[in-house]
Amino acid sequence: MNIELPESFTQYNGRGVRIVYIEDNILKMKVDVGFKRLMRTIVRQKRGVRCFYCGKILSEGELTVDHIIPQEIGGPTITNNLVPACKECNCEKSNMNAIQYSKYLKRRTSDTKKNYFKEVQIKNEKLKRVKNFSFLNGWVTEMEINQIKGYKEHRYYFCIDNNQKRSTRKKQLKYERAEYFYKEYGRLRKAIIVDRNNRLLSGYTSLKFAKNNCIKKVPVIKLDNVEIFY
Numbered sequence: 001m002n003i004e005l006p007e008s009f010t011q012y013n014g015r016g017v018r019i020v021y022i023e024d025n026i027l028k029m030k031v032d033v034g035f036k037r038l039m040r041t042i043v044r045q046k047r048g049v050r051c052f053y054c055g056k057i058l059s060e061g062e063l064t065v066d067h068i069i070p071q072e073i074g075g076p077t078i079t080n081n082l083v084p085a086c087k088e089c090n091c092e093k094s095n096m097n098a099i100q101y102s103k104y105l106k107r108r109t110s111d112t113k114k115n116y117f118k119e120v121q122i123k124n125e126k127l128k129r130v131k132n133f134s135f136l137n138g139w140v141t142e143m144e145i146n147q148i149k150g151y152k153e154h155r156y157y158f159c160i161d162n163n164q165k166r167s168t169r170k171k172q173l174k175y176e177r178a179e180y181f182y183k184e185y186g187r188l189r190k191a192i193i194v195d196r197n198n199r200l201l202s203g204y205t206s207l208k209f210a211k212n213n214c215i216k217k218v219p220v221i222k223l224d225n226v227e228i229f230y
């Protein structure tokens with residue numbers, strides 16, 4: 001699949017070296033650039049500063065990025081699934097998807113709102129058990145785990161990006177969450193995201209969990225217009 005991209009986008013590091021750019025409609029990014037943060041930055045630039053839900057114009061401090069299909073059920077951090085939102089809308093929307101949230105807003109009383117929210121929770125519990133992520137617009141395919149490249153070169157190994165350096169405890173918590181989800185729902189919490197050459201962009205923890213548990217095929221979102229360079 002292709003992600004939505006602006007016509008142009010460039011990022012430099014502190015030493016003036018170009019680490020992200022768009023060429024021939026392909027987003028090229030240096031291996032140590034944080035993919036999720038990059039997706040958020042592009043959405044802020046591409047979609048502007050108006051809340052997707054209430055239309056309010058947002059200052060830098062008010063602007064958050066919302067997942068249209070919530071992360072909780074496996075909504076990926078890619079531009080196609082992200083919109084700018086104010087903190088209030090983002091918080092109220094919680095783990096509803098965008099369509100459910102608009103239906104929720106049409107409920108007049110707090111009781112009918114509460115009931116609708118409960119319905120969504122039941123639906124979400126069911127979606128967490130859908131192994132092929134069919135609710136993700138056909139973005140997800142299955143891939144042999146040994147086809148995914150770049151696992152050992154991933155930035156967690158590099159630890160170059162100081163801002164994103166995570167403590168061992170945080171990594172451990174993430175891993176435990178992946179483990180819990182798999183035991184409870186029988187699938188990975190999120191699909192693994194790879195670039196056009198099957199290089200790992202996001203989903204390191206899921207991949208590590210899959211490797212440790214001899215899971216041979218994993219759900220993957222392959223981005224045909226993204227390419228890692230070294």
Ligand SMILES: [Zn+2]
Nearest residue numbers: 051054086089
């Ligand atoms: Zn809003």
